Amino acid sequence: MSHYTFMLYADSQFFSPYAMSVFVTLVEKEAQFELQTVDLQAEANQSPDYQKLSLTSRVPTLTHGDFHLSESSAISEYLEDLLPPPKYRRVYPSNLRERARARQIQAWLRSDFLPIRTERSTEVVFSQPVDTPLSDAAQASADRLFTAVERLLVDDAQNLFGEWCIADTDLALMLNRLVLNGDNVPEKLAAYAQNQWERQSVQRWRQIERSL
Amino acid sequence: MSHYTFMLYADSQFFSPYAMSVFVTLVEKEAQFELQTVDLQAEANQSPDYQKLSLTSRVPTLTHGDFHLSESSAISEYLEDLLPPPKYRRVYPSNLRERARARQIQAWLRSDFLPIRTERSTEVVFSQPVDTPLSDAAQASADRLFTAVERLLVDDAQNLFGEWCIADTDLALMLNRLVLNGDNVPEKLAAYAQNQWERQSVQRWRQIERSL
Numbered sequence: 387m388s389h390y391t392f393m394l395y396a397d398s399q400f401f402s403p404y405a406m407s408v409f410v411t412l413v414e415k416e417a418q419f420e421l422q423t424v425d426l427q428a429e430a431n432q433s434p435d436y437q438k439l440s441l442t443s444r445v446p447t448l449t450h451g452d453f454h455l456s457e458s459s460a461i462s463e464y465l466e467d468l469l470p471p472p473k474y475r476r477v478y479p480s481n482l483r484e485r486a487r488a489r490q491i492q493a494w495l496r497s498d499f500l501p502i503r504t505e506r507s508t509e510v511v512f513s514q515p516v517d518t519p520l521s522d523a524a525q526a527s528a529d530r531l532f533t534a535v536e537r538l539l540v541d542d543a544q545n546l547f548g549e550w551c552i553a554d555t556d557l558a559l560m561l562n563r564l565v566l567n568g569d570n571v572p573e574k575l576a577a578y579a580q581n582q583w584e585r586q587s588v589q590r591w592r593q594i595e596r597s598l
Numbered sequence: 599m600s601h602y603t604f605m606l607y608a609d610s611q612f613f614s615p616y617a618m619s620v621f622v623t624l625v626e627k628e629a630q631f632e633l634q635t636v637d638l639q640a641e642a643n644q645s646p647d648y649q650k651l652s653l654t655s656r657v658p659t660l661t662h663g664d665f666h667l668s669e670s671s672a673i674s675e676y677l678e679d680l681l682p683p684p685k686y687r688r689v690y691p692s693n694l695r696e697r698a699r700a701r702q703i704q705a706w707l708r709s710d711f712l713p714i715r716t717e718r719s720t721e722v723v724f725s726q727p728v729d730t731p732l733s734d735a736a737q738a739s740a741d742r743l744f745t746a747v748e749r750l751l752v753d754d755a756q757n758l759f760g761e762w763c764i765a766d767t768d769l770a771l772m773l774n775r776l777v778l779n780g781d782n783v784p785e786k787l788a789a790y791a792q793n794q795w796e797r798q799s800v801q802r803w804r805q806i807e808r809s810l
């Protein structure tokens with residue numbers, strides 16, 4: 387256990403893939419942290435108290451003493467800087483090009499694939515599937531995702547870059563929006579996503595009790 | 599001059615704020631690079647040749663020998679890793695919390711403010727203003743931006759964190775969507791954005807000849 391104490395603010399349904407991403411980083415780092423929830427449906431993120439913590443009124447937000455930070459990829463990078471390998475588990479690749487690729491994937495997953503994110507919300511992943519078929523736009527978005535991931539995943543690699551990194555968890559979440567809904571996903575990609583889903587730190591997030 | 603040669607793929611109108619961000623990083627690093635254009639309106643980014651270069655079919659893409667990378671923030675981070683300070687100009691703050699905040703701002707500008715990005719495209723910034731007033735949604739988005747930046751900018755600071763960093767350029771671009779269109783922007787913020795706009799590396803981008 388590290389001697390740092392962190393507070394992670396997540397949505398009260400624990401549906402945010404970005405809150406999950408930071409949670410997984412904290413667990414992988416074996417950091418001590420408390421989990422706080424913000425009721426987004428009641429717009430608790432717009433309260434003056436929360437706005438003091440988060441410049442952007444978003445979840446996740448991490449507080450570390452008097453420092454508070456939002457945006458999940460920035461938080462994982464901060465934790466990697468603060469709790470560096472080898473003492474703490476590495477969450478970004480050490481190889482420069484692989485680290486760049488991991489960052490690319492994180493940025494890409496956060497700024498693209500809107501039709502998938504809309505039609506296959508993480509409620510699908512953490513609660514229950516939907517019956518609606520994918521729209522043409524979402525299917526096109528999925529096809530672009532598959533083509534890219536096919537190029538990234540060598541043979542039946544378990545991780546993108548040999549050792550696990552946080553981009554694996556983010557990518558698996560995106561794929562699992564489809565896999566766990568029973569949508570068509572190429573076998574190699576589905577196996578990758580399912581395997582990532584069994585990672586212990588991810589299971590810790592999945593097993594959080596959700597009052598739905 | 600560094601001994602590295604890079605190729606930067608930008609949109610052929612040079613309107614992409616993300617291509618500008620990478621361009622500015624390359625200029626600040628005094629890196630040798632060639633600028634290539636991709637005609638997005640002709641969907642040249644969907645060509646098989648471009649897809650070989652960019653996993654995501656997006657601009658900007660940087661190639662460095664046989665390595666190619668998309669997503670502007672990942673590219674600037676890669677360049678910072680590859681051409682580190684003090685030999686090359688620093689583009690991310692050295693202080694851990696400031697670096698985290700710079701990354702937060704980059705991620706936030708890329709995933710929020712859709713109404714501003716839609717109603718005040720960078721055509722406004724690099725070509726000509728529009729007459730349409732901001733919608734309520736865009737005004738609300740702008741108000742959130744102003745509130746956050748007011749908290750970030752101490753007094754009449756020229757930069758977010760003392761020394762310039764790439765998040766200053768990204769933030770100034772977002773503010774200038776409004777400033778250069780003549781929309782209402784708090785004076786301190788407008789002065790900050792205008793000052794950032796005069797930075798030499800930014801001027802280099804602004805002065806690229808655009809066939810409009």
Ligand SMILES: [Ca+2]
Pocket residue numbers: 439440441442443447454455456
């Ligand atoms: Ca914040």
Ligand SMILES: [Ca+2]
Pocket residue numbers: 475476549
């Ligand atoms: Ca390790």
Ligand SMILES: [Ca+2]
Pocket residue numbers: 651652653654655659666667668
């Ligand atoms: Ca790429």
Ligand SMILES: [Ca+2]
Pocket residue numbers: 687688761
């Ligand atoms: Ca410097």
